[in-house]
Amino acid sequence: MSGKVVLHYFDGRGKMESIRWLLAAAGVEFEEVIITKREHYDKLLNDGALMFQQVPLVEIDGMQLVQTKAILNYIAGKYNLYGKDLKERALIDMYTEGTLDLMDLIMLYYFFSEDKQKRLSDIEQKAKERFLPVFEKGLANSDFLVGNQLSRADVHLLEATLMLQEIFPTILSTFPKIQAFQERMKALPKISKFLQPGSARKPPPDEVYVKTVKEVFSHLFK
Amino acid sequence: MSGKVVLHYFNGRGKMESIRWLLATAGVEFEEVFLTKREQYDKLQNDEALMFQQVPLVEIDGMQLVQTKAILNYIAGKYNLYGKDLKERALIDMYSEGMIELMDLIIMSVFAPPENKQKQLTNIEQKAKERFLPVFEKGLANSDFLVGNQLSRADIHLLEATLMLQELFPTILSTFPKIQAFQERMKALPKISKFLQPGSARKPPPDEVYVKTVKEVLSHLFK
Numbered sequence: 001m002s003g004k005v006v007l008h009y010f011d012g013r014g015k016m017e018s019i020r021w022l023l024a025a026a027g028v029e030f031e032e033v034i035i036t037k038r039e040h041y042d043k044l045l046n047d048g049a050l051m052f053q054q055v056p057l058v059e060i061d062g063m064q065l066v067q068t069k070a071i072l073n074y075i076a077g078k079y080n081l082y083g084k085d086l087k088e089r090a091l092i093d094m095y096t097e098g099t100l101d102l103m104d105l106i107m108l109y110y111f112f113s114e115d116k117q118k119r120l121s122d123i124e125q126k127a128k129e130r131f132l133p134v135f136e137k138g139l140a141n142s143d144f145l146v147g148n149q150l151s152r153a154d155v156h157l158l159e160a161t162l163m164l165q166e167i168f169p170t171i172l173s174t175f176p177k178i179q180a181f182q183e184r185m186k187a188l189p190k191i192s193k194f195l196q197p198g199s200a201r202k203p204p205p206d207e208v209y210v211k212t213v214k215e216v217f218s219h220l221f222k
Numbered sequence: 223m224s225g226k227v228v229l230h231y232f233n234g235r236g237k238m239e240s241i242r243w244l245l246a247t248a249g250v251e252f253e254e255v256f257l258t259k260r261e262q263y264d265k266l267q268n269d270e271a272l273m274f275q276q277v278p279l280v281e282i283d284g285m286q287l288v289q290t291k292a293i294l295n296y297i298a299g300k301y302n303l304y305g306k307d308l309k310e311r312a313l314i315d316m317y318s319e320g321m322i323e324l325m326d327l328i329i330m331s332v333f334a335p336p337e338n339k340q341k342q343l344t345n346i347e348q349k350a351k352e353r354f355l356p357v358f359e360k361g362l363a364n365s366d367f368l369v370g371n372q373l374s375r376a377d378i379h380l381l382e383a384t385l386m387l388q389e390l391f392p393t394i395l396s397t398f399p400k401i402q403a404f405q406e407r408m409k410a411l412p413k414i415s416k417f418l419q420p421g422s423a424r425k426p427p428p429d430e431v432y433v434k435t436v437k438e439v440l441s442h443l444f445k
Contacts (some may be wrong), residue, residue, distance in 0.1 A: 048401070052323075061309070089299065
């Protein structure tokens with residue numbers, strides 16, 4: 001049973017943004033129901049839509065999927081962005097888990113006002129020493145990270161490096177392979193479209209976004 | 223190219239334990255190299271075995287796999303513990319992610335400063351009883367297994383997680399009869415029964431020696 005793909009989340013990036021990127025790169029159209037008030041969240045809970053009382057929630061193919069990684073795995077598998085066999089999938093998963101870890105750090109930085117400078121230094125250091133060298137090496141002899149074709153690992157890497165550049169504009173200066181990779185990826189039609197104004201892509205978190213999340217999820221921010 | 227499966231980790235549960243459970247249930251034999259000193263970790267790094275400078279590391283089928291979920295996904299896929307199609311996999315992933323989240327809370331609580339420990343334990347108990355266990359009680363209402371009427375990784379993670387919870391809160395399953403019955407069925411499966419016997423690769427709950435070792439070897443994380 002097909003039908004619309006519907007995302008339920010705040011009007012901002014958070015944990016839903018990687019899902020938006022993947023759907024866009026796969027050319028899948030989707031609608032969004034934006035959560036702005038506690039009542040919206042309570043209704044989802046009371047409807048039994050949130051398996052573990054958490055968003056993101058994505059309605060797709062008759063399922064109400066929660067848990068970011070479950071959602072990403074399903075989209076990647078369905079739209080052929082998960083490699084051609086188990087071993088390629090393992091390599092994609094390794095790259096992906098690392099990239100998602102890094103993006104989680106960036107997300108948390110936007111949320112917590114204590115230790116901002118320390119968090120920032122930590123992100124920059126981890127990016128430059130732990131993560132970016134791995135991808136620079138992974139792209140040494142290939143246009144894509146795995147199997148010579150576009151996979152979710154490439155989409156996550158583009159997303160993560162653009163996020164890094166928003167905070168540290170020159171961070172890719174010592175990573176020429178990643179820079180070239182970015183240019184190639186940005187030229188792909190579906191990705192180019194997603195990067196244009198008016199697309200579903202969300203801007204970096206601002207005070208309104210943080211305030212909304214903290215109000216709706218007040219029970220988590222005590 | 224087949225060969226031995228080798229796990230590189232501390233001599234304790236941590237993030238490797240779910241991997242041990244899955245391998246054992248799949249009937250896959252493995253060896254373990256235990257990290258006891260910083261020098262061993264440095265050597266793995268220098269040998270470039272750790273993609274993101276982290277363990278667990280599992281050598282399997284000619285690959286050096288890191289990232290717990292990448293490892294679990296590979297084992298589940300290879301040994302037919304990941305459902306029969308994408309939709310079953312999605313349901314398995316939802317259940318699995320929830321359980322691993324809960325188990326991560328338990329793993330991390332061991333490293334909390336003493337003054338925070340009670341608060342973390344209370345948090346774990348509340349989340350288990352209100353957020354996680356009711357979901358699995360419901361998932362087992364009409365079926366022996368969580369997904370697709372056959373054993374999957376979701377069932378193995380659930381057994382592991384509920385046994386861990388019972389170590390901390392012995393009566394926590396008293397209001398979850400379906401999960402209790404599920405545990406008994408699972409524990410009777412031959413490979414799982416074997417893994418639950420003394421002398422298996424299963425590790426005991428973390429003790430002071432384990433915590434001390436991890437803090438020394440990964441000292442850069444505990445500044």
